[in-house]
Amino acid sequence: MELLARALGEGHAADPGALIAAIPYCRYLGVRGELIDGAIVLVLPFAERLIGNPMIPALHGGVIGSLLETAAIAQVIYEIRVPKLPKPVDITVDYLRSGKAVESRARARIARLGRRVVNVHAEMWQDDETKPIANLRGHFLIESTKI
Amino acid sequence: MTDEWITRLNQLARHMGQTAYIAGLKGEVLELSPERARLRVPYGPDLVGDPDTGVVHGGVITGMLDHTCGMAVSAALKNPMPIATLDLRIDYMKPAKPGEDLVAEAECVKVGHEIAFVRGLAHQGSRDQPIALCTGAFMLMPGGYPVPSPSS
Numbered sequence: 572m573e574l575l576a577r578a579l580g581e582g583h584a585a586d587p588g589a590l591i592a593a594i595p596y597c598r599y600l601g602v603r604g605e606l607i608d609g610a611i612v613l614v615l616p617f618a619e620r621l622i623g624n625p626m627i628p629a630l631h632g633g634v635i636g637s638l639l640e641t642a643a644i645a646q647v648i649y650e651i652r653v654p655k656l657p658k659p660v661d662i663t664v665d666y667l668r669s670g671k672a673v674e675s676r677a678r679a680r681i682a683r684l685g686r687r688v689v690n691v692h693a694e695m696w697q698d699d700e701t702k703p704i705a706n707l708r709g710h711f712l713i714e715s716t717k718i
Numbered sequence: 719m720t721d722e723w724i725t726r727l728n729q730l731a732r733h734m735g736q737t738a739y740i741a742g743l744k745g746e747v748l749e750l751s752p753e754r755a756r757l758r759v760p761y762g763p764d765l766v767g768d769p770d771t772g773v774v775h776g777g778v779i780t781g782m783l784d785h786t787c788g789m790a791v792s793a794a795l796k797n798p799m800p801i802a803t804l805d806l807r808i809d810y811m812k813p814a815k816p817g818e819d820l821v822a823e824a825e826c827v828k829v830g831h832e833i834a835f836v837r838g839l840a841h842q843g844s845r846d847q848p849i850a851l852c853t854g855a856f857m858l859m860p861g862g863y864p865v866p867s868p869s870s
Contacts, residue, residue, distance in 0.1 A: 596775035599742075599764040622738040623785075627863060631739035632788075632803045633781020640776050656768050659776045663807045669863075 587611040587645055597641060600634065604645060607678075611645045613638055615675045622672070630670030635695060638677045639664060639707035643691040646679040653713045657689065662709035670704050673697050679707075689713055719752065727751065727793055734789050739781065747789070748821070755789035757782055759820045772816035779840050780808055782822035783852040787836040791856045794826035794834065800863050804833070804855040814849045818842045824852075832858055 587604030591597045591613065600621065603614045615621070615638050623631025640662060647657045679693035693707040719727075731750040735741065740757070743765065748756040759765070759782055767775025784803055791801050814820060823845070824838030834856045839848040 593769055594775065595763055595766040595769060596778060620738050620742040625738070626800075631737065631781060632784035632806070633777065634739055636780035636784065636806065636808075637775065637777025640780065658813070659810045661807065661809045662776070662780070663805060664780070665805045666803045669802065 587649060590645060590648065591641070594641070596637070600637060602638065602641060606649075610678050610680070611642065611649050613642045613645065613677045615677075617672050617674060624669075627669055628672050630672075630675065632664075632666060635666065635670055635675075635705045636662070636664045636707070638675060639679075639693040639695050639705060640709065642677040642679040642693045642695075643707060643709055643711065646681065646693075647689050647691060647711055647713065650681055651684065651689070651713060655714045657711035657713050660688065660710040660712055662707055664705060664707050666705050668702065668704040670695075671697055675704070676700075682708075687712060723752075723796075726798060730789070730792055734785065734792075737785065740785055743778065743781070745782070745785070750789055750793050752794045753825060755786045755793060755824050757786045757789070757822045759822075761817050761819060766816075771813075774814045774816070774820065776808075776810060778820070779810070779814070779822075779850050780806065782820060783808060783824070783838045783840060783850065784854070786822040786824040787838050787852065787854045788856065790824035790826045790836050790838070791829070791834040791858075794829050795858070797860070800859045801834070802857045802859065804857050806852060806854040809851045811848050811850060814840075815842055820849075829858075834858060 591604035605612045621634045677695040683690040694703045695705045696703045731747045735747040743759045745759045765774045765778045822840045828835045836854045838852040840850040841848045
């Protein structure tokens with residue numbers, strides 16, 4: 572699979588930037604991927620098209636869910652090196668604070684790795700990582716040929 | 719429903735169709751009543767989450783469901799007030815078929831003093847074959863949006 576081959580750097584250094592850039596919806600939102608301390612960190616600069624409530628203004632809840640789900644998928648690909656994109660089974664998103672009109676970041680960690688299902692927790696924040704604006708718990712199906 | 723309520727629902731439907739994120743996805747409000755809210759987003763290249771298959775990103779479904787659930791809550795309120803999503807749980811039943819429009823539907827199950835509960839689903843033409851199911855809770859804010867404080 573071309574997308575994952577690129578993301579995994581053909582067995583060498585992983586390139587989360589290439590993975591995220593290869594996903595059209597992430598390009599549309601303006602998401603970038605970086606590798607920080609062995610974890611993928613997604614960066615989403617603020618843009619007009621992300622607004623869900625013009626009064627505050629605040630990021631749309633769907634944008635927040637999208638960034639969190641992408642962080643979870645990217646971390647699974649990076650850590651487990653699955654040959655196919657993980658398929659979301661279910662997700663729960665808790666909205667803790669409204670998303671302001673500034674840059675957002677998200678990262679995920681694998682809470683439990685099974686043979687077929689992974690449980691992933693993801694967190695999203697803006698200017699202060701200790702004050703997350705939302706978090707996600709989700710299950711993803713994987714094809715684990717390399718475990 | 720009073721005439722005033724109907725006027726407000728029409729305004730609300732127009733307003734919810736103009737939200738920047740939803741308008742950017744070319745979303746269209748199909749229906750808005752105290753019983754049901756429906757939103758359509760046409761398939762497009764910007765929605766794709768898997769470039770190898772053309773399957774839409776799960777985040778698009780989440781966004782549509784959040785929006786439609788919010789519409790259903792707002793439409794069910796006797797007195798208009800700001801709301802905010804507290805949580806959403808989404809079960810993905812099957813991948814969305816590439817090339818086909820997406821429809822999200824939601825109904826407000828209960829309006830309390832502080833919280834409203836809502837249920838929704840997403841499909842591609844047949845409600846009996848949903849691509850996703852969702853439940854959510856929304857905060858009601860009769861006093862308007864809270865003013866953010868440095869410690870929030």
